[in-house]
Amino acid sequence: MLKDCLGQVRLTTPLVHNITNYVTVNDVANVILACGGSPIMSDEPEDVEGITAICGGLNINIGTLHQSSIEGMFRAGKKANELGHPVLLDPVGAGASALRTGTAKRLLEELKITAVRGNISEIKALVQGSGTTKGVDADVADAVTEETLEQAVAFVKQTARAFGCILAVTGAIDLVSDGKTCYVIRNGRPEMGRITGTGCQLSGMMTAYLVANPGNRLEAAAAAVCAMGLAGEIGWGRMQAGDGNSTYRNRIIDAIYNMTGEELERGASYEVR
Amino acid sequence: MLKDCLGQVRLTTPLVHNITNYVTVNDVANVILACGGSPIMSDEPEDVEGITAICGGLNINIGTLHQSSIEGMFRAGKKANELGHPVLLDPVGAGASALRTGTAKRLLEELKITAVRGNISEIKALVQGSGTTKGVDADVADAVTEETLEQAVAFVKQTARAFGCILAVTGAIDLVSDGKTCYVIRNGRPEMGRITGTGCQLSGMMTAYLVANPGNRLEAAAAAVCAMGLAGEIGWGRMQAGDGNSTYRNRIIDAIYNMTGEELERGASYEVR
Amino acid sequence: MLKDCLGQVRLTTPLVHNITNYVTVNDVANVILACGGSPIMSDEPEDVEGITAICGGLNINIGTLHQSSIEGMFRAGKKANELGHPVLLDPVGAGASALRTGTAKRLLEELKITAVRGNISEIKALVQGSGTTKGVDADVADAVTEETLEQAVAFVKQTARAFGCILAVTGAIDLVSDGKTCYVIRNGRPEMGRITGTGCQLSGMMTAYLVANPGNRLEAAAAAVCAMGLAGEIGWGRMQAGDGNSTYRNRIIDAIYNMTGEELERGASYEVR
Numbered sequence: 001m002l003k004d005c006l007g008q009v010r011l012t013t014p015l016v017h018n019i020t021n022y023v024t025v026n027d028v029a030n031v032i033l034a035c036g037g038s039p040i041m042s043d044e045p046e047d048v049e050g051i052t053a054i055c056g057g058l059n060i061n062i063g064t065l066h067q068s069s070i071e072g073m074f075r076a077g078k079k080a081n082e083l084g085h086p087v088l089l090d091p092v093g094a095g096a097s098a099l100r101t102g103t104a105k106r107l108l109e110e111l112k113i114t115a116v117r118g119n120i121s122e123i124k125a126l127v128q129g130s131g132t133t134k135g136v137d138a139d140v141a142d143a144v145t146e147e148t149l150e151q152a153v154a155f156v157k158q159t160a161r162a163f164g165c166i167l168a169v170t171g172a173i174d175l176v177s178d179g180k181t182c183y184v185i186r187n188g189r190p191e192m193g194r195i196t197g198t199g200c201q202l203s204g205m206m207t208a209y210l211v212a213n214p215g216n217r218l219e220a221a222a223a224a225v226c227a228m229g230l231a232g233e234i235g236w237g238r239m240q241a242g243d244g245n246s247t248y249r250n251r252i253i254d255a256i257y258n259m260t261g262e263e264l265e266r267g268a269s270y271e272v273r
Numbered sequence: 274m275l276k277d278c279l280g281q282v283r284l285t286t287p288l289v290h291n292i293t294n295y296v297t298v299n300d301v302a303n304v305i306l307a308c309g310g311s312p313i314m315s316d317e318p319e320d321v322e323g324i325t326a327i328c329g330g331l332n333i334n335i336g337t338l339h340q341s342s343i344e345g346m347f348r349a350g351k352k353a354n355e356l357g358h359p360v361l362l363d364p365v366g367a368g369a370s371a372l373r374t375g376t377a378k379r380l381l382e383e384l385k386i387t388a389v390r391g392n393i394s395e396i397k398a399l400v401q402g403s404g405t406t407k408g409v410d411a412d413v414a415d416a417v418t419e420e421t422l423e424q425a426v427a428f429v430k431q432t433a434r435a436f437g438c439i440l441a442v443t444g445a446i447d448l449v450s451d452g453k454t455c456y457v458i459r460n461g462r463p464e465m466g467r468i469t470g471t472g473c474q475l476s477g478m479m480t481a482y483l484v485a486n487p488g489n490r491l492e493a494a495a496a497a498v499c500a501m502g503l504a505g506e507i508g509w510g511r512m513q514a515g516d517g518n519s520t521y522r523n524r525i526i527d528a529i530y531n532m533t534g535e536e537l538e539r540g541a542s543y544e545v546r
Numbered sequence: 547m548l549k550d551c552l553g554q555v556r557l558t559t560p561l562v563h564n565i566t567n568y569v570t571v572n573d574v575a576n577v578i579l580a581c582g583g584s585p586i587m588s589d590e591p592e593d594v595e596g597i598t599a600i601c602g603g604l605n606i607n608i609g610t611l612h613q614s615s616i617e618g619m620f621r622a623g624k625k626a627n628e629l630g631h632p633v634l635l636d637p638v639g640a641g642a643s644a645l646r647t648g649t650a651k652r653l654l655e656e657l658k659i660t661a662v663r664g665n666i667s668e669i670k671a672l673v674q675g676s677g678t679t680k681g682v683d684a685d686v687a688d689a690v691t692e693e694t695l696e697q698a699v700a701f702v703k704q705t706a707r708a709f710g711c712i713l714a715v716t717g718a719i720d721l722v723s724d725g726k727t728c729y730v731i732r733n734g735r736p737e738m739g740r741i742t743g744t745g746c747q748l749s750g751m752m753t754a755y756l757v758a759n760p761g762n763r764l765e766a767a768a769a770a771v772c773a774m775g776l777a778g779e780i781g782w783g784r785m786q787a788g789d790g791n792s793t794y795r796n797r798i799i800d801a802i803y804n805m806t807g808e809e810l811e812r813g814a815s816y817e818v819r
Contacts, residue, residue: 021314022295022298022314022568023298023299023302023314024299024302025568025569026299026569026570026572026573026742026743027299029569029570029742029743030741030742030791030792030795033740033741033742033791034740034790034791034792038683039742040639040642041567041568041569041609041610042610042611042639042643043610043612044610044611044612044613044645046613046645047611047643047645047646050642050643050644050645050646051639051642051643054642054643063314064314064315064316064317065315065317065320066316066317066341067317067319067341068612068613093313093315093324096313096323096324096327097315097320097323097324097327098323099317099319099320099323100320100323137311194306194307194530195303195306196299196302196303196306196312197299197302234788238788242507242511242524242527242528242531243527244307244526244527244528244529244530244531245303245306245307245526245527245530246303246307246522246523246524246525246526246527246530247523247524247527249303249792250523250792250793250796251788251792251793252792253790253791253792254788254789254790254791254792254793255788255790256790257740257790257791257792258788258790294587295568295571295587296571296572296575296587297572297575299572300572336587337587337588337589337590338588338590338593339589339590339614340590340592340614366586366588366597369586369596369597369600370588370593370596370597370600371596372590372592372593372596373593373596410584467579467580467803468576468579469572469575469576469579469585470572470575515780515784515797515800515801515804516800517580517799517800517801517802517803517804518576518579518580518799518800518803519576519580519795519796519797519798519799519800519803520796520797520800522576523796
């Protein structure tokens with residue numbers, strides 16, 4: 001039950017170590033607090049192992065890479081692997097530059113990653129080695145639609161198997177798979193793409209869900225995706241004349257803050273294939 | 274027509290590479306999304322050339338310099354110059370420290386800059402080599418007022434010629450010139466100065482306008498200044514009892530998000546000298 | 547009188563140099579503007595001395611350390627000491643990693659610090675050399691309650707004497723002492739802990755208060771603590787159905803923006819021991 005996944009986060013207050021970009025870091029921290037977790041940020045190589053050791057999981061987001069933070073990602077990731085903590089990778093902008101694509105691939109190869117969350121263009125860039133990523137947004141040509149859904153589900157299952165982890169590809173339709181089963185999720189609003197960082201926020205929250213639900217991680221990842229999409233719907237319902245993307249950002253985080261397990265269970269729109 | 278400048282941004286979704294400070298970076302990303310563009314942030318020297326290559330323009334903001342981001346600015350700037358992309362420079366805090374003044378001057382000398390946007394104290398610091406900048410805010414003694422307007426227009430025209438680019442000096446009265454013509458703009462609210470980063474936001478949005486309007490960049494820069502000031506007026510009109518600068522920030526970005534070309538055309542308050 | 551402390555900030559617009567973490571930096575800037583000060587951020591070692599020299603005080607926050615920002619902290623701190631500027635230290639996450647604990651201790655030893663502001667677990671980690679800090683939040687076992695208050699007041703007085711500075715320990719009950727006198731403050735709301743960075747914001751604002759009130763710094767520090775807690779109460783009073791931690795963040799900063807000296811005087815809930 002999705003609601004149990006949410007409940008476990010609120011019950012256990014998972015501590016999440018984030019090595020994330022400086023663009024959306026504040027929203028990532030607030031959404032982790034909103035869902036019931038506790039965030040800590042640290043990317044300095046000399047600091048990350050100590051921080052990871054006191055946390056329950058690690059969220060690696062490559063949105064603004066630095067040479068030192070890349071080293072921090074590997075050191076933290078290795079420590080998290082040693083400790084058996086879940087590690088999530090958000091390959092922001094993979095396909096947009098060689099450094100991003102290459103770093104994301106190396107992280108996938110050298111670390112044991114629990115889950116990857118990205119848009120379809122980023123994931124294709126990781127699989128195919130080159131991509132058509134339009135900056136940090138997915139290319140329209142890649143979009144998962146009802147028409148391309150069957151193919152897309154097959155691609156996501158296959159890629160999850162190739163990566164050896166859970167794969168969450170988010171967009172108009174979200175797909176979350178462990179290689180065998182695939183959740184097809186239809187929550188969310190297109191206007192979420194007009195806010196910076198809803199993807200980063202989801203990655204942070206998903207890490208909290210993975211930490212809090214060690215026995216059913218696929219469902220936990222799917223629950224986080226449903227929660228984010230549902231928060232987008234609830235937040236949109238509270239928009240007033242004159243409100244725009246800045247207020248929408250606040251309302252989405254507010255909706256995560258107030259979301260109950262029952263609300264999630266009722267509002268989640270998904271099928272399992 | 275200003276409204277055509279805005280319309281071109283919404284039509285073409287210009288991708289803007291930002292090397293900007295970590296204080297206001299989230300607001301810069303959201304305002305670029307709000308106006309119809311698409312932002313990407315990257316300052317790592319090994320990453321910037323690849324990112325600039327897929328973008329349409331480059332926004333360089335020196336609000337929080339690091340040795341590595343300075344190198345990133347030059348590498349990205351040279352690549353943008355090669356590709357003929359517009360490059361905007363926001364010399365935040367020029368005059369406040371030798372590193373800031375010196376870096377801004379070197380960027381102006383070594384790169385082909387399309388537009389500079391700053392407050393009057395920052396621009397004077399660049400021209401005179403030393404300044405009376407009060408931190409990141411303009412010195413009251415430098416302020417452009419109705420009394421000093423004629424002189425200020427002459428100074429801005431002359432400086433635009435000396436820099437060889439468009440110069441936008443923003444404050445109570447905003448001046449935007451290419452060295453020949455000068456837009457004198459009277460939109461905005463004094464309370465905008467009580468929010469961090471309205472200048473940085475304008476620089477990000479102006480870069481999107483410059484990318485989307487290659488044939489009429491002076492007008493595009495002026496349109497961005499009018500849009501920001503008008504958003505300040507619209508946002509202020511929506512303030513309720515108890516609201517302060519944090520809510521005002523959200524309402525300004527919201528106003529950019531909702532602004533139509535007609536609204537901009539009607540609300541813009543400017544003369545050309 | 548607390549209201550005079552607030553009045554001095556609004557009257558003198560203290561310029562505050564912040565070397566702070568990238569998670570909450572935007573909120574720190576906006577809260578300093580809200581209370582009547584003017585923020586500038588700079589952590590690059592080559593830049594910090596120039597920036598500190600034009601400011602009135604320095605706020606050092608170790609929330610996201612980098613090797614270069616650590617060097618920046620020492621260089622800025624030494625310059626501020628030379629100039630007789632107040633220096634505040636916020637030891638975010640001391641106890642959570644060796645780098646944080648060690649850096650905070652070295653800063654305390656090598657710089658003349660005017661005030662330290664942290665949660666009880668961070669302060670215990672600095673005193674005892676090791677701590678039970680739960681990430682960036684205080685450990686429940688350490689909490690200052692009515693039951694443990696007498697002990698806690700004695701600990702804070704003793705530690706303030708040991709540090710040779712003002713010590714502000716914030717939590718459900720806030721304690722602010724110069725080693726002789728201790729303000730016991732009961733403003734605030736528990737929900738403030740569900741927003742990232744209310745502590746960082748307070749540290750930024752407290753630095754502005756210290757700069758503006760050189761003759762009565764203990765009272766100024768206490769006034770800043772009361773103002774933050776009261777803003778949490780006022781902001782909470784403005785929450786509507788569906789609002790959560792993101793909106794609450796905005797409302798707290800808004801309350802600081804609108805707070806009058808009379809409102810602070812009337813709303814402050816404290817005793818002196």
